[in-house]
Amino acid sequence: MTCLPQSRKTGVRVTAALALALSSWLHTAGAASDPESAATPKTSVSVSLPTEPLLVQINQVALERRGPKRAVVEYAGKAGEGGYTVLRDGKPIKRGELRPLQPFTEWTPGKRYFDVDFSEVQEPGKYQVEVRIGEQRALSSPVPVRDDAVFATTGAQLLAYFKRSRHTDETDRKLRIFQTSRKVDVWGGWQDAGGDKGKYLSHLGYANHFNPQQASMAAWVLAYGAHARKDLFAAHGLQAQVEDEAFWGADYLHRILDAEGYFYTTVFDQWGTPGVERMVTGYEGAAGTFTTLYRSAFRAGGGMAIAALARASMLAEQTGRHGVFDGARYLADAERAYAHLRRFNPQYCADGKENIIDDYTALMALVELHNATGQSRYLDDARERAANLIARQQADGGFVSDGGRRPYYHAAEAGLPVISLAAYLDIEPEQGRRQRVLDAIASALKYELAITNAVANPYGYARQRFQLAQDGKAAGDVLEGFFIPHRNETGYWWQGESARLASLSAAMVIGGRKLAGHGAAGYGLPVDQAAYAQSQLDWTLGRNPYGISMLYGFGKKNPPTVLESAGEMFVGGISNGITGAPGSDTGAGISFAPGPDSEQWRWVEQWIPHTTWMLFAAMAMTTGETTSEAR
Template structure:
């Protein structure tokens, strides 16, 4: 969902897309109340109240971590709190001061309230008094499988609302060729972008996010591997339908030669731009011939999705337009092709860490689907390559040199792919090597996040700034993605990144220990980290905004010009470092001008994709 600020000012009317979205609502559950109203001018500042109680506004797990963060701008040295369940006090005490933190709000002090021990279901609020000031949090329901039970139907509904059904996509040209192909179906990428992407930003080499192919895999995996969870909430048919919709699209964009088309693109709806299968580069969306997907450009996850969809079809006797055997044949043919040609499809001609972990996911799913030993052997090689990129402190490097791995959408995928590999590896020494790598990676995430005052527990990252188009120089650390990076212009909120790290901590953490007592089957430190990342997106952040539209007391504003329509179940990009900060230091959300609001407000398919996977990981199957 990269954007050119100039193209956003002339984006065509969204009314046809709005009509399409409304047409599918009859198939969906009743929607929660929507609080935001469309606006023409938006600027969102940090709240100025002297006392604020920030909390996850959507749902908290009954047996998981439950914390509120208090921001205070007065003179009193301390205060007290009361936790209310259904309006009645159940816990009270003195506020716990947190380490001094001034990077985002100089002059504020922070306190924490932990009510994890309150395990009875109900609606909770935290009431706080400091001196003469008093504030009460938004209400939050507490229950089992909390976020999935509360939001699952609408997270799934987001994909249905985002389906792209324009018939013109059945006959589109391929850039610089005389060919025309059927690329109908799939999902629009974002609220203001009707393009369809397996991945973008390939020209920058280290920023490829997994987009439509990741969505297709998560849906197929959920429908197949977590059937009991979806069925318990009456969502099995819905998730199967969406999984097959995604698999059908992947079949259509698989070229006869064996590669997937990376993007269907029209320069973000720029008037006069021809919609076609093409690669593109930069803020201007300049068309190029880079439309053949490498593993890292969505090809790996597309293979994984098709292999899992074939298993789903076999298990259910259902399928989409195409049969399960077709999905599996596609996956095998595409893997064989990329195994031979992948470096040629990489912008710089060299594989990097993203190729490793996406190819590893493809191989794991192919092994699950076929049992063939050749996929296990290749998975071992990919896992070894991925682990060779790990440094002594547990962090990863992206290339064959020293560039640290940092990613705004899928920072948890290295750990998730190694965890998936552990499930197919029968040899204990190889399993243990992967488990050690997982443990080291998770320890790194905990250490870097906790190495500075960090009241919200926001996952920090290390990075290099870009000089002459290449990341080089001192390795830095910070909260948000640096604005001076190899893409030349792309930075945005990181809702997907946070959910991916939460997923990695849950899935990876469970591989390392039989059981933990702090929720999600994890030791407390890991459980709190996983919860912190979701809590930020669901309202426990300095702006008190739930980025999940239709849920929580306050949602992002609607800015049609820049960010397009807002779908219930969609998740906005989120909070970033301050505008003008090369390193992404400071904090801001939707400061304007409106043409730039996509960076914070726009909904993007990876955000809901990763949230759905995270809440699936956190949930127990219900029988």
């Protein structure tokens, strides 16, 4: 999985059939239209920043016809006059002078940066940006411009990624629970990552503030999309496909719900280490030490599992379809699991205390339970959770994780606090409460814009506030930076942040649309919000200093295949992405796949939350409602 440590890659198995299914380092979107397209995989790679004196970096996958469209120009040559030409289908349609950006030296000293904004161009077609500075010339990758761009271009393969990731090994029909003789049926679900056949609702519970929502988040996004956005999926011929995958996820959640009322957090075998028993267990640290922390708290995937099952029950009622289990079973599971966690949740938290992740995941569970049942008790509890979440917000709009001063930052779901508040708005009828939530959303979005724009930032990369870890706990000064700090409470987990970026993009769109006064800069947002939302997706889709589209099978250049540590590469999967430089406690500098190969999982490995959040963001950026109003 994404946290696969260097010492635990021995379980990755390579077969001839697998090798044939893998694509090459230079992989074009056209070649990737066939998921089985292949070339001989590379097994040793090191990726450095491009050294060309003039580069034009652009989203390589798709840009919205009525949304922001921007290229970033990097120049390492001598000063000189510069200009650009925008080409549509090979023909020039716009010319202008390059606009210099603020000096920026943190990643590559000696470079200057320029901006090419062609947002006002709204004709569909294939676009490129040609740039000239002095004697230097450069041409961007091509990018299609169309309506509902990212969803229409990638939606089918994003969905297919989940089916390719299904786990169907019959061994999981009867696995032991750690430190017991009990055996349970945990068959189904999805493998977590390219190099990891484990299955996770979450992990990193021992670190308390890092739990990512994994399989349960995927199950919710799929069920939500199939139900609330059925017209969108149907318009692209994907409705049956998304329903199938949503029910596959709901069936797995039913199987991992214990009779006592808690979900099993992980199915784990130390990343395929030979001789290690696969079982239901918790685990800790880079060594993958088994623990008894296998009962999922709200923050360890339990909250989103409840939300997913409740939404799947609505989908079953709407369509008359279901998986192995029916809609009534899904809803009964959701209600039973919530009743259990409402009583026992702190006992399942490593430190015995709830934090912000419990608040926003429980809030999502309650919103969906209310949507599915209409029962006022779920609205009452949702009000309490929303109040808890808002109480964690600081004056500038940022959140704290706990009852103290530890800043909230998250490598996978930094946008989920705002998304949960936006979802809660859809069930809250009282105007006073609604206004408090709207104020909180406005403050949170203002904070994200402010911290991102507080320094020179040519790519508009979402920055974050954090503390470094001391003796396993966050302490000391509150710092700011681009990437996740390497010295954090997990002890080792500082991989790339593709999921985080898509979650923030979705939060900006969904939260921004909830606020009064819609803009016309794209996605129904004001200029600054639309630009922020676009920049986060653009980074993952190729507009970054490496010129790499992390979405495999789309764009001019994709991450390399590194079987030793990152395993399989599926079309529609998204790699972890770019990080701060190794060796930097604060995550300063920049790095992508520098090696050795045993560590390349940090950058190259595909992880299920990345595709989950990209699909959700792509849905959010299309026309129509994007929150939980459909019920």
